[in-house]
Amino acid sequence: MQIAERTVASFHYTLTAENGEVIDTSREREPLTYLHGAGNIVPGLEKAMGGRNTGDSFQVSVAPEEGYGPRHEEMVQVVPKSAFEGAPEPKPGMQFQGQGPQGPVMVTVTAVEGDQVTIDGNHPLAGKTLHFDIEVTDVREASEEELDHGHVHGAGEAHA
């Protein structure tokens, strides 16, 4: 079956950075399953998935504009360590939930110097070109309920 609107596709992916470093892979897990056309995966990848069939393997490079968006330098802030009162000692690479203008955002600690903690509210993959290695493992028709909800329901999953 071919991936199109109103289908649910499953695929294995390996995501690598510009330098060839593997950022994430589904190979050790279950394939990722999504409702095509609902914006549940990054736009550049969703576009490349359209028209593929079960068993297809392909590679696609996704520019930041069609991936996790550009980086916004104003989302990088330096805050005093006291802002983390009651939270674990901030260390580079740690992620905290913060408040952004549009609701909760994940911020990543990128540097700690003395009392100064640099936090970055950008998605870790913002501004990056994403290289995907894809294998389509399954394509099926979406259920009416999935189309209503705009997302996939797993086996036996039901909710209001």
Ligand code: ZN
């Ligand atoms: Zn649902």
